[in-house]
Amino acid sequence: MSQNPRQGIGRLFRLRQEIPASIFSAAGFVVPVALLFLWWLITSLGLVKPLFLPSPGAVLEEGWRQLSEGILVSDASVSIYRILIGWLAATIVAVPVGILMGNFRIIEGALEPLISTVRYMPVVALIPLSILWAGIGDMQKVLILFLGTFFQQSLMIMDNVKNIDRNLIRAGQTLGFSNFEILYRIILPAALPGIWDTFRITIGWTWTYLVVAELVAASEGLGRRIMDAQRYLATDTILFGTLFIGLMGLLTDYLFKKSGRALFRWNNQSR
Amino acid sequence: MSTELKTKVAIDGVGKVFQVDGSPVTAIERVDLDIRENEFVSIVGTSGCGKSTLLNIVGGLDEPTSGEIRIDGARVTGPGRNRGFVFQSYSLFEWMTVKGNIRFALEKSTLGKAEKEELVRHFIQAVGLSGFENAYPQQLSGGMRQRVAIARALVYKPSILLMDEPFGALDAQTRGMMQELLLKVWEDHKVTVLFVTHDVDEAIFLADRVIVLASRPGKVKKDLTIKLPRPRSFELVTDPQFTVYKREILTDIREETLKVMALDRK
Numbered sequence: 001m002s003q004n005p006r007q008g009i010g011r012l013f014r015l016r017q018e019i020p021a022s023i024f025s026a027a028g029f030v031v032p033v034a035l036l037f038l039w040w041l042i043t044s045l046g047l048v049k050p051l052f053l054p055s056p057g058a059v060l061e062e063g064w065r066q067l068s069e070g071i072l073v074s075d076a077s078v079s080i081y082r083i084l085i086g087w088l089a090a091t092i093v094a095v096p097v098g099i100l101m102g103n104f105r106i107i108e109g110a111l112e113p114l115i116s117t118v119r120y121m122p123v124v125a126l127i128p129l130s131i132l133w134a135g136i137g138d139m140q141k142v143l144i145l146f147l148g149t150f151f152q153q154s155l156m157i158m159d160n161v162k163n164i165d166r167n168l169i170r171a172g173q174t175l176g177f178s179n180f181e182i183l184y185r186i187i188l189p190a191a192l193p194g195i196w197d198t199f200r201i202t203i204g205w206t207w208t209y210l211v212v213a214e215l216v217a218a219s220e221g222l223g224r225r226i227m228d229a230q231r232y233l234a235t236d237t238i239l240f241g242t243l244f245i246g247l248m249g250l251l252t253d254y255l256f257k258k259s260g261r262a263l264f265r266w267n268n269q270s271r
Numbered sequence: 272m273s274t275e276l277k278t279k280v281a282i283d284g285v286g287k288v289f290q291v292d293g294s295p296v297t298a299i300e301r302v303d304l305d306i307r308e309n310e311f312v313s314i315v316g317t318s319g320c321g322k323s324t325l326l327n328i329v330g331g332l333d334e335p336t337s338g339e340i341r342i343d344g345a346r347v348t349g350p351g352r353n354r355g356f357v358f359q360s361y362s363l364f365e366w367m368t369v370k371g372n373i374r375f376a377l378e379k380s381t382l383g384k385a386e387k388e389e390l391v392r393h394f395i396q397a398v399g400l401s402g403f404e405n406a407y408p409q410q411l412s413g414g415m416r417q418r419v420a421i422a423r424a425l426v427y428k429p430s431i432l433l434m435d436e437p438f439g440a441l442d443a444q445t446r447g448m449m450q451e452l453l454l455k456v457w458e459d460h461k462v463t464v465l466f467v468t469h470d471v472d473e474a475i476f477l478a479d480r481v482i483v484l485a486s487r488p489g490k491v492k493k494d495l496t497i498k499l500p501r502p503r504s505f506e507l508v509t510d511p512q513f514t515v516y517k518r519e520i521l522t523d524i525r526e527e528t529l530k531v532m533a534l535d536r537k
Contacts, residue, residue, distance in 0.1 A: 104491075170356060173349075
């Protein structure tokens with residue numbers, strides 16, 4: 001460490017201080033690359049059996065195999081379809097429920113204890129019931145994704161709505177707007193950047209529930225592929241599938257961030 | 272000083288008790304106050320004396336637990352377009368431009384489109400925001416945002432303007448400019464103003480009357496008429512008479528602060 005904190009590496013470790021943008025983004029690359037290198041080193045030195053940890057090359061090869069055989073595209077499209085329907089179903093219910101809970105104490109009082117309890121129930125444990133209720137088709141997968149997303153999402157949307165400046169509502173009342181008009185012309189647009197961020201976070205969670213959703217009675221899907229690979233101890237398939245789901249999650253996150261920025265140009269925080 | 276004597280706002284035995292964790296807390300004990308048409312009244316007091324609560328009750332945003340408010344003789348039962356509100360937190364519609372914010376306030380008006388546009392233009396100019404019509408609030412400084420809020424509160428021609436520490440978040444220089452701007456707007460567009468602040472200089476500089484509220488529970492401790500000439504400019508704060516008023520109000524507030532501190536120690 002340098003003597004003078006204004007110079008050298010000490011410059012990067014000042015409390016809450018800005019660092020050059022180039023160094024900031026470089027740091028984000030260095031860590032995964034270092035891990036990748038470590039992974040490569042361990043496997044190429046033969047420190048661990050490929051059964052426990054296949055080499056990066058083997059995982060890439062597996063990815064290429066899935067892509068060229070068309071497995072990846074068909075798996076991904078099935079999974080993306082389920083994610084979209086499951087998340088949209090949750091969102092369509094969670095948005096009005098969250099908005100109502102955030103604005104009317106009576107509805108918060110009526111629903112919040114219930115939702116707060118249910119959200120701690122393990123979704124995996126609901127698989128048997130979900131099969132009983134929704135069969136073994138796509139509906140069952142969608143139901144699991146819905147259950148994994150909805151409860152957290154509605155509580156987060158309630159908070160998004162509660163976080164807006166209360167005086168905005170008062171201004172609306174003073175200007176002669178009705179409750180309904182205030183709801184959809186003032187509260188909703190004011191809360192929308194927050195709600196959009198909730199969308200971004202919750203669709204990430206929906207992705208993490210994919211494997212759980214495709215745990216049983218599925219023949220296709222990114223999650224299914226991983227569960228099948230377990231049977232044959234195909235660690236490279238497991239690793240590739242996991243990394244790919246992570247990548248898809250990252251991509252959706254990025255799309256929501258980008259679109260949020262375009263939609264809410266007026267908002268400095270989302271810039 | 273106001274020469275008209277018609278009562279605009281009658282605050283009649285107004286009290287407010289809040290329920291805090293199930294036990295009643297008296298914010299305002301009993302306030303009786305008559306405000307005349309086009310009068311500029313400042314309300315000062317220690318924090319927690321209920322001055323914002325009183326303003327909210329006049330605005331119809333809060334209900335009194337006792338007494339009533341009458342505006343032009345009619346009892347207040349809720350918010351209405353005869354009153355405009357300016358909050359300390361600006362509270363602008365941030366997804367709308369400057370122009371959009373002000374125009375939104377006219378939406379419930381029955382005026383024609385051209386008249387509305389003309390009013391919007393007039394008030395943007397009155398608060399000195401010409402050239403910023405299409406800016407979004409987050410692109411503006413605090414002082415400019417509060418000017419948008421003032422224009423938004425005045426554009427639909429309310430007869431009463433309620434201001435809750437509107438300049439409290441601004442730096443001293445901007446605050447001084449905003450006070451002069453407010454006086455100018457008030458003189459050009461006759462309107463009755465109720466102005467809550469904890470800044471004694473600001474209260475005297477702006478007002479025809481300064482009301483000092485006693486704390487816990489709030490009631491009127493002093494009703495002081497400010498006989499300083501108008502139009503007023505910033506030099507006024509060095510006027511000997513200004514200092515006399517200031518000393519009197521500060522003494523009252525200090526008394527109240529000591530009382531509250533003694534209460535807190537118990």
